[in-house]
Amino acid sequence: MNPTAGPAFRSATDSDIPALVALIESAYRGDSSRTGWTTEADLLQGPRTDPDGVAAVIHGTGSRMIAVEADGRLVACCQLENRGGHAYFGMFAVRPGLQGGGLGKQILAEAERFAHQEWGADEMHMTVISAREDLIAYYVRRGYTRTGEMSPFPYGEERVGLPTRDDLRFELLVKELKGF
Structure with a gap:
């Protein structure tokens, strides 16, 4: 990636769906994900998302899938949802070789x-698998607060992966958005 040019951000479109699914899978699942540090391969097998899941974000009311390009290729993405007063951040993936x-x-x-300037969101929310202490620490270093509020992992929903352990759950992380 050309460091002087910087990444280009845009809203994803239907034509991006296959590349977005491949990017998300490469960052989280299978052997390719082990190149980066965001892998969930030891916690979950199977898919992280599918074309329908990505399309739902692209077409959802109050949601946006951000495609990030560098040197003319897709290198990252994330999901944003406007949830009235706060935004939700998810489906975050960076090509494994570019992580870090x-x-x-x-x-x-x-x-x-x-989220703050366009939607007027006062907070950003995200949920992270609580067993991912390294990932939680990454977000804490960026100003997110651990709330201790847990939600169950969707066991049985193969669309989000097949757990390799029975103690998975999500922790809510929150950051106040100000200074933009």
Whole structure:
């Protein structure tokens, strides 16, 4: 990636769906995900998402799938949802070979800016698998607060993966959006 040019952010379209699904899968599942640090391969097998899940974000009322390009290719993405007063951040993926270089931090900052300036969101919410302490620590370093509020993992929904353990759950992380 050309560091002087910086990434380009745009709303994803239907033509992006196959590339987005492949990107998300490469960042979280299978052997390719082990190249980066966001892998969930030891916690979950099977798909992380599917074309219908990505299309639902692209077409959803109050939602936006951000496609991030560098040097003319898709390198990252994230989901934003306007939930009235706060925004939800999810489906965040950075190409494994580009992880750890600061791109994720830029994308998170752009998502926060967009949610605050375009939607008037006062907070950003996200849920992270509680067993992912390294990932939670990443978000805490970026100003997110652990709430301790847990929600169950959707066991039995193969569309989000096949758990390899029976103690998975999500923790809500929250960040106040200000200063944009």
